[in-house]
Amino acid sequence: MKISSIAAWFLTAAVTVTASVPGLMPMPVQATTTTTKSSVVKWPTPGRINSKCAVLMDVDTGTVLYSKNPDKQKYPASITKVMTALLALENSNLSDEVVFSEEAVYKNEGNTSHIARQVNEKMTMEQSLYGMMLESANECAWAIAETVGGTEPNFIRMMNDKAKELGCTNTHFNNPNGLPDPKHKTTAMDMARIARAAYKNPDFAKIVGTKSYQIPKTNKHKTKTPLNNHHCMLNYYHTSRYLYKYCMGGKTGYTTKANSTLVTYAKKGDTTLACVVLDAHNPDHYIDTTNLFEWGFKNFKNVKVSELRDFSQSNVFTGNNGLGHNLSLVEPAENATIIIPRNASSDDVTMEVTPSSSKDNKVVGLLCFSYGKKKIGTVQLKSTEKESDSYPFHNVKKESEKDYIQINPLFIILVIVGAATALCLLFFGIRKLSETISTTRRDRYSARKGQQTYRKIRRNDRRR
DSSP, X not given: XXXXXXXXHHHHHHHHHHHHSTTOSOOOEESSTTOOGXXXXXXXXXXXXXXXXXXXXXXXXXXXXXXXXXXXXXXXXXXXXXXXXXXXXXXXXXXXXXXXXXXHHHSSOTTSSOOOOOTTOEEEHHHHHHHHHHSOOHHXXXXXXXXXXXXXXXXXXXXXXXXXXXXXXXXXXXXXXXXXXXXXXXXXXXXXXXXXXXXXXXXXXXXXXXXXXXXXXXXXXXXXXXXXXXXXXXXXXXXXXXXXXXXXXXXXXXXXXXXXXXXXXXXXXXXXXXXXXXXXXXXXXXXXXXXXXXXXXXXXXXXXXXXXXXXXXXXXXXXXXXXXXXXXXXXXXXXXXXXXXXTSOGGGEEEEEEOOOOSOTTEEEXXXXXXXXXXXXXXXXEESOGGGGGSSEEOXXXXXXXXXXXXXXXXXXXXXXXXXXXXXXXXXXXHHHHHHHHHHHHHHXXXXXXXXXXXXXXXXXXXX
């Protein structure tokens, strides 16, 4: 094992130790010692937003730029299908066959979005996803759920498990399509988390950004089925009034109980934003989303972590935090960025090291960045030496675990066996040495006694 690997382990251990010992938790430290609180620019605020709930999130960092009633539960309607698509893409192949069951075709409310599929009709997963995401076809959502989950109830369980995995705290799904159900609710914040995770999948981004698509003829349809994206900020299928040149796609939703709901992605320069609005009256969902995007692009900028002034000298890694002095042993994720107000200085950014829940052994911690009291991004901190993965101590505390240092059980057993063997060898060695010494002493004593007896006998013989 290289010396640098051992040093990397000590860095990992220090993250956990400082987190578990009171008084040693690293406090937020400034990236430069010249920063003052008076220089922090106030976080911008947009104009009036009419939708009842809204969240604007930076896709790259997860930073929330704006929120209104972010944790209030609402009916999501068809933006539910963002989660359905995400699970399908993670648990199937685009070429997989989807067969439409009787339940998928008929157990959807009448007069809802569909593309007139028939019982036992066969399509690929890719074609079904386009039908679900562009035309919001409810029978496609149901058929996808049955194909991926085996049964619709099992797929619903997968949806709720995935929501928890993504950090959703106020979401419960009860169907794969978003049709009205008292137990089927979410929040703008939770949907933003789901939307962000989904957009990181290239196939998802491609599908929701497609304006039109044709499903080839099937075993039940002898002609092609044309599809058009219903998102009016991307496609002029319904109207061109709300087209937005930076829109990258998204998903619409509407029911009488949910009102209009909308998930939208937009990119300008190197910034990609996701916007979620819930419980909006038409056309407020398009107007609010466009206004939030314009406000976000105008008022914020991305900053590369590697370009932060004095980052290499930051006392996050030196000084009293016990995280070592050699920054070359760790590095932030490649091209990692944070987002701050456009007229703010990157010198005002603060950071702290926290444990990571990543399953990647090279991730030794997280760098959490703040601007004033606002969290602006979290970046993985990785070891630069592959050999450090083989060290038996894995001391980065998982977020769901208590504070302690973990030791590889196999390593403990080997240490115990080795120690026991060494003690046994030492015991028998000392015993053998003792026996040898005793025998030697006894032989010498017997020899001396024999000589004394012999001399005595000779003296007696002379006297005679």
